[in-house]
Amino acid sequence: MxxxxxxxxxxxxxxxxxxxxxxxxxxxxxxxxxxxxxxxKVATGEMVKDPVCGAYVSLDQEIRVRDGENIHRFCSYECRDKYLAQLEQGGREIAAEAKEEA
Incomplete structure (x- = not known):
């Protein structure tokens, strides 16, 4: 058993x-x-790299900032805010209409 x-x-x-x-x-x-x-998707240009954290985001991502001719896309509002703070610390500022577009 x-x-x-x-x-x-x-x-x-x-x-x-x-x-x-x-x-x-x-x-x-x-x-x-x-x-x-x-x-x-990265190779075909359907996704781009978040400039702050390095995450890949879709081109149709709603969180974005226009910097002259460039449009930067972000994975979150926190990353976008960090990017804007880095620009301000570096002596650059994004125009008000570009921030509103974001």
Whole structure:
């Protein structure tokens, strides 16, 4: 009886490891696919890098600031505010209408 219980426990553990390992492989594949999708969007110009934190954001991102001919896009309002503060510390200031556009 004890041997049957032991065999049952070992089989259960083996099945558990098979299924959890399979889900780990799936999540690794999903992460790799997402990374390749971001790389493709960056290469085609559909995504740009946030100048403050380095996160990639879509071109249709609503949080943006116009600096002359350049339009900078940000992942969050915090990053945008940090960027504007850096410009002010450097002696530059963005025109009021450009801030409102953001």
């Amino acid at each position: 004890l041997i049957k219980l032991l065999i049952f426990a070992v089989c259960g553990w083996a099945l558990f490891k098979m299924f959890t390992n399979d889900s780990k492989k799936k999540s690794d594949k999903d992460a790799a696919k997402k990374a390749k999708d971001i790389e493709r």
